[in-house]
Amino acid sequence: MRHGKKFNHLGRKTAHRKSMLANMACSLIEHKRINTTVAKAKALKQFVEPMITKSKSDTTHNRRIVFAKLRQKDAVTELFRDVAAKVGDRPGGYTRIIKLGNRLGDNADMAMIELVDYNEIYNAGKPAKKKSTRRGGKKTEAAPVATETASNEEE
Numbered sequence: 001m002r003h004g005k006k007f008n009h010l011g012r013k014t015a016h017r018k019s020m021l022a023n024m025a026c027s028l029i030e031h032k033r034i035n036t037t038v039a040k041a042k043a044l045k046q047f048v049e050p051m052i053t054k055s056k057s058d059t060t061h062n063r064r065i066v067f068a069k070l071r072q073k074d075a076v077t078e079l080f081r082d083v084a085a086k087v088g089d090r091p092g093g094y095t096r097i098i099k100l101g102n103r104l105g106d107n108a109d110m111a112m113i114e115l116v117d118y119n120e121i122y123n124a125g126k127p128a129k130k131k132s133t134r135r136g137g138k139k140t141e142a143a144p145v146a147t148e149t150a151s152n153e154e155e
Contacts, residue, residue: 024047025044025051025069026072028048028095029048029115030078034113034114036110038109038110041097041111042097044095044113049093049095052083052087055084086118090116090117094115095113096115
């Protein structure tokens with residue numbers, strides 16, 4: 001039974017898993033998308049999204065927290081400078097996982113994980129979303145038309 005087991009151990013010891021996720025997160029920040037297995041992509045998503053949230057407020061404390069996890073100075077700099085500016089208004093959901101099929105050698109489920117705001121092709125077909133409200137406003141156009149037809153009938 002796996003009661004209370006919150007995350008996938010990925011068949012590795014703790015130090016190996018943390019190093020692997022840190023390296024994958026640095027590659028994701030540098031290249032904006034990487035190909036990996038579905039299980040690793042899901043683990044990476046849980047690993048990297050809190051760090052992107054921390055990068056939205058550029059403080060020394062947040063930089064030190066992120067550096068303790070990533071362990072690469074260049075990745076931390078790019079995360080706080082470029083990625084944070086791009087995702088500043090997004091309230092979460094910074095990454096997208098797209099399943100690619102099975103790997104030829106061992107038939108593992110493969111996926112591409114990418115930063116959402118850096119894919120212009122995927123977002124190009126969709127127009128900007130119009131802000132909608134649920135309130136029912138008065139119909140201003142219907143009332144004048146009815147009065148015009150009533151005045152025409154009187155003549």
